Amino acid sequence: MRQREKPMTPPDASGALSFPHATPPAPGAVTSVAPGVKWLRMPLPFALDHINLWLLDEGDGWTIVDSGLNTETTKQLWGEIFLNALEGKPVKRLLVTHFHPDHMGLAGWLTETLGIPLWCTETEWLFARLLSLDESAAFMENAQEFYRRTGMDEAMRAAFAGRGTTYSKRVTQIPHRYTRIGDGAVVQVGRQEWRVVVARGHAPEHACLYSPGLDLFIAGDQVLPKISPNVSLWPQEPEGDPLALYLASLARLKREIPETAFVLPSHGLPFHGLHRRIDRLAAHHEERLKEVEAACETPRTTAEIVPVLFRRELDAHQLGFAVGETLAHIQYLLNLGRLSRETRPDGVYTYRRV
Numbered sequence: 314m315r316q317r318e319k320p321m322t323p324p325d326a327s328g329a330l331s332f333p334h335a336t337p338p339a340p341g342a343v344t345s346v347a348p349g350v351k352w353l354r355m356p357l358p359f360a361l362d363h364i365n366l367w368l369l370d371e372g373d374g375w376t377i378v379d380s381g382l383n384t385e386t387t388k389q390l391w392g393e394i395f396l397n398a399l400e401g402k403p404v405k406r407l408l409v410t411h412f413h414p415d416h417m418g419l420a421g422w423l424t425e426t427l428g429i430p431l432w433c434t435e436t437e438w439l440f441a442r443l444l445s446l447d448e449s450a451a452f453m454e455n456a457q458e459f460y461r462r463t464g465m466d467e468a469m470r471a472a473f474a475g476r477g478t479t480y481s482k483r484v485t486q487i488p489h490r491y492t493r494i495g496d497g498a499v500v501q502v503g504r505q506e507w508r509v510v511v512a513r514g515h516a517p518e519h520a521c522l523y524s525p526g527l528d529l530f531i532a533g534d535q536v537l538p539k540i541s542p543n544v545s546l547w548p549q550e551p552e553g554d555p556l557a558l559y560l561a562s563l564a565r566l567k568r569e570i571p572e573t574a575f576v577l578p579s580h581g582l583p584f585h586g587l588h589r590r591i592d593r594l595a596a597h598h599e600e601r602l603k604e605v606e607a608a609c610e611t612p613r614t615t616a617e618i619v620p621v622l623f624r625r626e627l628d629a630h631q632l633g634f635a636v637g638e639t640l641a642h643i644q645y646l647l648n649l650g651r652l653s654r655e656t657r658p659d660g661v662y663t664y665r666r667v
């Protein structure tokens with residue numbers, strides 16, 4: 314019998330997006346994406362191999378948006394940027410969208426070496442400080458307990474339960490002080506105003522920035538053109554509902570940021586088509602919720618549901634995100650009463666469709 318042909322990939326809604334820049338800037342170089350706004354890239358040693366950072370012209374200096382991961386390569390590339398891309402003007406401020414190490418990693422190093430302040434939201438600063446400081450046995454035990462309940466075997470758990478300790482290795486000293494930006498705040502950058510729009514679910518108080526004058530939207534990790542941003546349940550808040558927060562934030566962004574905005578995401582290429590992308594991301598999560606429900610016709614553990622959502626092979630770094638993401642979908646369904654949870658005698662949770 315002839316093997317069935319693989320069905321063609323359905324035309325994804327991302328096909329409806331447009332990407333004016335076909336290629337990213339080379340390492341150490343910048344690309345102008347709007348008047349006074351430059352784009353640069355830093356490498357990441359993960360499957361997701363890069364992060365986009367932005368330089369905003371203040372007239373007499375620059376605001377840097379996000380810092381890159383704490384690696385020697387990133388520091389070296391920053392040196393090249395300082396030499397080649399700043400037109401002889403100083404850096405005046407670092408603004409960080411959220412605490413994740415690819416964004417916050419060099420915040421300490423940049424603020425220290427350049428003598429500039431860090432601007433970020435309160436929760437992101439606190440979370441960065443907390444994760445970089447608490448490497449106690451109790452912190453790790455809480456994470457172990459959280460992952461034991463998923464039903465994963467010990468080897469799998471050991472592969473990524475050290476999240477707290479890996480954080481401190483991927484960041485330089487988180488600055489001891491910061492300037493707070495909150496939802497609705499307006500950051501003046503040269504002649505342009507940038508409005509802070511806080512989005513939740515990917516990170517606790519993630520700052521997105523919208524400039525009405527430039528119709529430009531710095532999306533951070535909240536809206537990405539090709540991949541679905543990670544939305545995970547973490548051991549620090551085991552009964553949280555990050556997916557509900559994420560979907561509510563997406564809906565709000567659609568209401569408040571125009572479809573015409575040119576979107577500057579932290580990963581992938583800048584694009585037009587914000588509302589179409591938001592719709593696609595929301596639909597993607599609804600599909601995944603249905604897959605989880607269908608899998609739970611008979612009681613399942615989290616470990617059994619992970620391969621339903623993630624069919625490809627995962628390395629340890631990806632597995633941590635996959636487990637968290639699976640739990641975020643489970644928790645959302647639990648709160649809606651679409652799943653119920655039971656605790657087995659060994660402490661592992663099982664879930665069943667209601």
Ligand SMILES: [Zn+2]
Nearest residue numbers: 411413515534
């Ligand atoms: Zn992130």
